[in-house]
Amino acid sequence: MTYCVGILVRDGLVMIADTRTNAGLDNIATYRKLHVFERPGDRVVAIASSGNLAITQSVLSLVSEGLENPETGEIETLMEMPTLFRTAQFVGRAIREVYRIDGRALEQSANSFDVTMLVGGQIAGGRLRMFMVYRAGNFIEATEDTPYLQIGEHKYGKPILDRAATYDTTLQDALKLGLISMDSTMRSNLSVGLPIDTLMVRRDAIRSSLRHRIDSYDPYFRDLRDRWSRALRDAHLAIPEPPYGEV
């Protein structure tokens, strides 16, 4: 399983992804799911991926090595895309290309063609944006009303985002919220696990301001988990007892 979340706020963008993959419960491994394509001043684009690892790796290879533009016949890479919208389209096209090559064989062996990606970042001259690209290659965009997007095991970590993540959340708070959301997911689903990759991009900086991997020894994340647990416990204890009269 996988959990990745991106939060797009007024000040910038935070993206967080776990690294656990599993082929059955007895085959667990660690793979990076958050990939950053960066040339400071020109672009910073991050792709977070969930789904079948063979598919997501193929898509990343295609967008890095190049994919033929069906209209011009030229080979294009992600680093040449002029806008983030075109980047999301390009990732969608790469997914369709992998489907063309592998889709039927996967389905014949009773595997579904399962892939979803977050594509976020900013290219010089354009806006900071974030998209969620579906397996069909189509996509939606995060907006001021709903500033976050999740892929993979999204339910456990959604309540805190529903309550607290707004477009006016500060970038540091967005990172905290994302980590709390990740913590909730890891506690309830063993197939989402450490280390966690994080990325922070300030709006209009056109480069990442933070790329950090959090492992099980990370003192800040350990402290965050402890504090959050304690706060939840204290909060529920502080709520008065139900007044419904027992008979």
Added chain:
Amino acid sequence: MTYCVGILVRDGLVMIADTRTNAGLDNIATYRKLHVFERPGDRVVAIASSGNLAITQSVLSLVSEGLENPETGEIETLMEMPTLFRTAQFVGRAIREVYRIDGRALEQSANSFDVTMLVGGQIAGGRLRMFMVYRAGNFIEATEDTPYLQIGEHKYGKPILDRAATYDTTLQDALKLGLISMDSTMRSNLSVGLPIDTLMVRRDAIRSSLRHRIDSYDPYFRDLRDRWSRALRDAHLAIPEPPYGEV
């Protein structure tokens, strides 16, 4: 959709169920999903149900009106079951009977045979127990290690239970935790909704000590929701900012 949760603690049992049903997003209705069969001093048995409403209603009718015992040929009802284990078996048998009658036709019309039930309570001479009965009629039991069972839309409300619900939780706290869990679910899934039915059974009382319906005007539940929201907001704000140096 549906969310029901039962928490079995040292002091007793709490069961909570929402009442929203939907056939598509444009057809919403209110139906009781928590049914209590009670004869004080003899037994208190509660059934919470999720899944296809036609199936769950049929199962409840069968266990109330009576179902033939295949070994003796006699018609039995839930109120005659000698133990809670036998009660869970009986509910499982009723599910299989409904499957026998309706299962194939449902599947032919592309509906799955979808039903899961919680069966909790105590019968004089026996222990307080709680079971989760699956669509196949088989079941598992809540234990001291994992004292809660959930059916329906279970993920949003699971983190708080994972963190705080233990066998040593007091009965009042278990009710609070169940309501917090229900609140988290209702916030993230519109198809789970008020009013909420609650039941509390003290161990060895052999009767319910609380049967209460919470509607949208319930001042305690409104206060609980406000306090919980505020506590979560305060908790995340109280966590220090991430120390990862920005570049």
